[in-house]
Amino acid sequence: MKTLPSYATFFRVLTLGALLTxxxxxxxxxxxxxxxxxxxxKQAIIAxxxxxxxxxxxxxxxxxxxxxxxxxxxxxxxxxPVYSFVxxxxxxxxxxxxxxxxxxxxxxxxxxxxxxxxxxxxxAKLTMPDLEKILAVTYTGRSVDQFNAEVTxxxxxxxxxxxxxxxxxxxxxxxxxxxxxxRANGFKTYIVTGGGQDFxxxxxxxxxxxxxxxxxxxxxxxxxxxxxxxxxxxxxxxxLLLNDDFTGKPEGIHLMIGRRPIMAAGNxxxxxxxxxxxxxxxxxxxxxxxxxxxxxxxxAYGPAKGLPTTKVGTFTQALxxxxxxxxxxxxxxxxxxxxxxxxE
Amino acid sequence: MKTLPSYATFFRVLTLGALLTxxxxxxxxxxxxxxxxxxxxKQAIIAxxxxxxxxxxxxxxxxxxxxxxxxxxxxxxxxxPVYSFVxxxxxxxxxxxxxxxxxxxxxxxxxxxxxxxxxxxxxAKLTMPDLEKILAVTYTGRSVDQFNAEVTxxxxxxxxxxxxxxxxxxxxxxxxxxxxxxRANGFKTYIVTGGGQDFxxxxxxxxxxxxxxxxxxxxxxxxxxxxxxxxxxxxxxxxLLLNDDFTGKPEGIHLMIGRRPIMAAGNxxxxxxxxxxxxxxxxxxxxxxxxxxxxxxxxAYGPAKGLPTTKVGTFTQALxxxxxxxxxxxxxxxxxxxxxxxxE
Numbered sequence: 001m002k003t004l005p006s007y008a009t010f011f012r013v014l015t016l017g018a019l020l021t022x023x024x025x026x027x028x029x030x031x032x033x034x035x036x037x038x039x040x041x042k043q044a045i046i047a048x049x050x051x052x053x054x055x056x057x058x059x060x061x062x063x064x065x066x067x068x069x070x071x072x073x074x075x076x077x078x079x080x081p082v083y084s085f086v087x088x089x090x091x092x093x094x095x096x097x098x099x100x101x102x103x104x105x106x107x108x109x110x111x112x113x114x115x116x117x118x119x120x121x122x123x124a125k126l127t128m129p130d131l132e133k134i135l136a137v138t139y140t141g142r143s144v145d146q147f148n149a150e151v152t153x154x155x156x157x158x159x160x161x162x163x164x165x166x167x168x169x170x171x172x173x174x175x176x177x178x179x180x181x182x183r184a185n186g187f188k189t190y191i192v193t194g195g196g197q198d199f200x201x202x203x204x205x206x207x208x209x210x211x212x213x214x215x216x217x218x219x220x221x222x223x224x225x226x227x228x229x230x231x232x233x234x235x236x237x238x239x240l241l242l243n244d245d246f247t248g249k250p251e252g253i254h255l256m257i258g259r260r261p262i263m264a265a266g267n268x269x270x271x272x273x274x275x276x277x278x279x280x281x282x283x284x285x286x287x288x289x290x291x292x293x294x295x296x297x298x299x300a301y302g303p304a305k306g307l308p309t310t311k312v313g314t315f316t317q318a319l320x321x322x323x324x325x326x327x328x329x330x331x332x333x334x335x336x337x338x339x340x341x342x343x344e
Numbered sequence: 345m346k347t348l349p350s351y352a353t354f355f356r357v358l359t360l361g362a363l364l365t366x367x368x369x370x371x372x373x374x375x376x377x378x379x380x381x382x383x384x385x386k387q388a389i390i391a392x393x394x395x396x397x398x399x400x401x402x403x404x405x406x407x408x409x410x411x412x413x414x415x416x417x418x419x420x421x422x423x424x425p426v427y428s429f430v431x432x433x434x435x436x437x438x439x440x441x442x443x444x445x446x447x448x449x450x451x452x453x454x455x456x457x458x459x460x461x462x463x464x465x466x467x468a469k470l471t472m473p474d475l476e477k478i479l480a481v482t483y484t485g486r487s488v489d490q491f492n493a494e495v496t497x498x499x500x501x502x503x504x505x506x507x508x509x510x511x512x513x514x515x516x517x518x519x520x521x522x523x524x525x526x527r528a529n530g531f532k533t534y535i536v537t538g539g540g541q542d543f544x545x546x547x548x549x550x551x552x553x554x555x556x557x558x559x560x561x562x563x564x565x566x567x568x569x570x571x572x573x574x575x576x577x578x579x580x581x582x583x584l585l586l587n588d589d590f591t592g593k594p595e596g597i598h599l600m601i602g603r604r605p606i607m608a609a610g611n612x613x614x615x616x617x618x619x620x621x622x623x624x625x626x627x628x629x630x631x632x633x634x635x636x637x638x639x640x641x642x643x644a645y646g647p648a649k650g651l652p653t654t655k656v657g658t659f660t661q662a663l664x665x666x667x668x669x670x671x672x673x674x675x676x677x678x679x680x681x682x683x684x685x686x687x688e
Contacts, residue, residue: 064555144598188557201602211408212602213532222598224591224617232617232624234598241585241599247568254488254566254578255585256600258545258556273568277576 032181035174035339041288041331045178048286052262053185059284063186067259069216069249069274070179071266072193072200074313075290076208078160078170079267080299082123083312085195086131087167088154090116090123092138108133124311139196140220140238147236151202165343168207173344174337175265175290179208182263190261192253193217194245194270198236216256218244249274267292268313275328287328291315294334376525379518379683385632385675389522392630396606397529403628407530411603413560413593413618414523415610416537416544418657419634420552422504422514423611424643426467427656429539430475431511432498433482434460434467440481452477468655483540484564484582491580495546509687512551517688518681519609519634523552526607534605536597537561538589538614542580560600562588593618611636612657619672631672635659638678 032049036042051059052066073079082090093112096103103109108130115122126134139147160167179189191210193200197217204210221239226232244252250273253261264271264278267290275287292299292315293307301310304320323330333340376393380386395403396410417423426434437456440447447453452474459466470478483491504511523533535554537544541561548554565583570576588596594617597605608615608622611634619631636643636659637651645654648664667674677684 064549067557197599197602205408213411213600215602219599222595224594224621232594232621234594250568250576250578251566255541255563256557258541258559273576277568280576 032184033174033177035177035337037336037338039336041329041336044286044329045181045288048263048284049181049185052284061262061284065259065262066182066185066187067190067257067261068182068187068263069190069192069253069257069261069265069278070175071249071268071271071274072191073195074267074292075265075271076171076175076179076191077167078298079313080292080301080310081312083195084167085199086123086135087158088151088199089131089134089138091154091158092150093134096137135196136238139199140236142236144198144222144234144236147198148202151199155203163341168203169343170341171207172290172337173339173342176208176342178265179210183209187263188214190253190257191215191217192244192249192264192274194243194248197242197244216244216252218242218248245270247273250277253277262286264288265290268315269319272319272322279326279328287323287326288331289315289319289323289328290331290333291320293332294337294340297340298333376528377518377521379521379681381680381682383680385673385680388630388673389525389632392607392628393525393529393531396628405606405628409603409606410526410529410531411534411601411605412526412531412607413534413536413597413601413605413609413622414519415593415612415615415618416535417539418611418636419609419615420515420519420523420535421511422642423657424636424645424654425656427539428511429543430467430479431502432495432543433475433478435498435502436482436494437478479540480582483543484580486580488542488566488578488580491542492546495543499547507685512547513687514685515551516634516681517683517686520552520686522609523554527553531607532558534597534601535559535561536588536593536608536618538587538592541586541588560588560593560596562586562592589614591617594621597621606630608632609634612659613663616663616666623670623672631667631670632675633659633663633667633672634675634677635664637676638681638684641684642677 033042033045051057052061054060070076073083090112093109094116097109097113104113108126111126112134155166155168158167159165160170163170182189189210191200191204191208191214195217197215197219200217201212201215204212204215219242221237221241222234223237224232225235242248242252242255249271260281261278262281262284263286264275265288266275279285279287291304292301293305294300300307301313302315303309304315304317320330377386377389395401396405398404414420417427434456437453438460441453441457448457452470455470456478499510499512502511503509504514507514526533533554535544535548535558539561541559541563544561545556545559548556548559563586565581565585566578567581568576569579586592586596586599593615604625605622606628607630608619609632610619623629623631635648636645637649638644644651645657646659647653648659648661664674
């Protein structure tokens with residue numbers, strides 16, 4: 001009969017064995033980005049996470065500084081033919097007109113009614129001042145609670161015209177994998193969007209696992225007010241506080257986060273300054289741009305690389321050239337993504 | 345000889361035993377608020393944490409919604425005779441005057457030089473426009489990086505005139521215990537301060553264990569700019585974006601956090617709306633006000649309860665009466681705090 005090992009040794013051996021087994025098991029099934037094809041983009045993301053999280057690595061970054069910023073429209077979910085936050089505003093117009101019938105004959109509301117009857121892409125006919133007017137009327141002039149309820153209701157019912165699915169299902173599976181992979185490695189993931197901050201916050205936790213306090217977006221002034229019963233509420237004033245696009249992105253990041261991200265991802269000119277700001281810090285950095293070059297599975301637009309030009313999420317050749325020069329990763333939807341949507 | 349238990353049973357028994365031992369050990373030494381005297385305030389805090397974190401409790405709050413907001417000056421650290429964020433501005437004036445000698449004869453800079461020679465409390469002689477002018481000149485007109493470096497240097501060197509210690513040591517130990525106790529129970533702790541957001545963010549992590557992204561404060565516009573070498577930087581413009589005091593506190597909370605806190609702590613009229621906002625949500629709520637009634641160990645001011653009146657951190661009798669009526673906890677520094685500072 002063999003000598004019985006001491007309790008301590010026995011316990012140690014058993015625990016070590018269990019950990020090894022678990023470890024091997026995890027490794028065997030542990031491609032963190034299964035919807036990505038093997039290629040430079042996938043390799044760059046994995047190398048960046050390994051470099052910044054491996055203790056002793058020259059590029060190691062302490063956990064609190066692992067901040068990653070993601071644009072939403074066109075980076076985390078579909079933005080064509082129209083940004084969902086704009087679709088929301090347009091689809092509120094019929095109810096507006098029902099409450100105030102005289103609006104039916106007043107531009108730009110009359111134009112919107114025409115658009116809603118037919119081609120959604122016709123929204124490009126609206127001028128910027130038109131759009132601002134519609135956004136002001138549908139995003140402000142009510143309490144935060146009322147706005148949140150309206151958006152939540154719309155999000156549950158509205159459907160994208162092409163896929164006939166809720167907008168919240170049109171997120172890119174490969175990017176959802178990146179978000180999860182980063183968080184599993186101690187990163188704090190943020191959305192930094194030109195869309196409405198209050199709008200995105202209503203669904204960010206459910207859709208991306210990102211809590212409201214980690215959403216930086218275009219924000220208006222809110223005013224602390226009192227209802228007739230004396231209960232306080234926040235009123236959304238028709239006044240812009242932060243335009244979270246272009247230079248507004250790094251400015252918004254400073255306001256809301258107060259640290260420079262070490263990783264940023266976007267897909268258009270509106271993200272350029274965020275990527276530039278992220279990349280000009282010291283140490284390991286990863287900047288990433290999604291190129292929509294897959295007309296079949298999603299959309300194709302640039303005009304970079306000779307893709308069709310667009311007003312929604314423009315990715316110019318100059319931005320492409322800058323990315324190449326600065327070693328920002330350009331992700332080709334067509335080549336880098338094995339699968340685009342979870343429902344495929 | 346006894347039967348050898350199976351590996352599995354043996355492992356289970358050993359692990360359970362170890363956990364029980366650890367658990368009992370933890371419980372034996374686990375007063376989470378050792379610097380608090382037993383009393384209504386301490387009991388209310390502990391009851392609130394137990395109620396909101398015990399699964400199955402009717403007042404249970406899911407972890408992501410456990411947001412707690414703390415005023416800083418007078419709530420987490422000393423604010424008398426002058427707020428540290430104002431002391432910082434005043435003590436920058438000699439360097440300013442050295443760079444521009446003509447300022448030595450111009451008010452309010454000449455007044456500040458007089459104050460710095462003698463009684464710090466004489467700062468009360470400065471008018472609001474005077475103070476705003478000094479804050480603008482010392483907090484803006486430079487890059488974020490330069491400002492952060494200046495504040496960090498000052499914080500390392502400056503000393504409170506009464507205790508002859510760095511301001512960062514003048515935090516209230518009982519409140520530090522509350523912050524830690526809340527975090528150990530899944531709360532996210534925020535500072536919501538009338539002081540400068542960038543200012544507080546330079547030391548919040550080190551001093552309170554609160555990361556920069558969880559500091560909401562008075563904030564100015566920053567402008568994304570480029571240095572001569574083409575490197576981008578953020579420039580602090582002399583323009584106010586958020587005045588995080590009074591109604592600005594709930595407004596700032598909405599902007600930066602996007603959820604209503606379930607707990608809030610303050611010490612003066614500037615915190616009233618934050619407490620009111622916090623308390624008017626559904627479910628378990630805790631609102632708390634620190635009353636400075638200990639002239640011997642710290643300071644005594646109100647004018648609530650007949651304490652001396654003050655311009656710095658005013659706590660009126662009306663606020664005291666409102667607190668009593670609404671079951672907000674009023675913490676008496678004299679009676680509720682066994683120890684005020686860690687260095688005592």
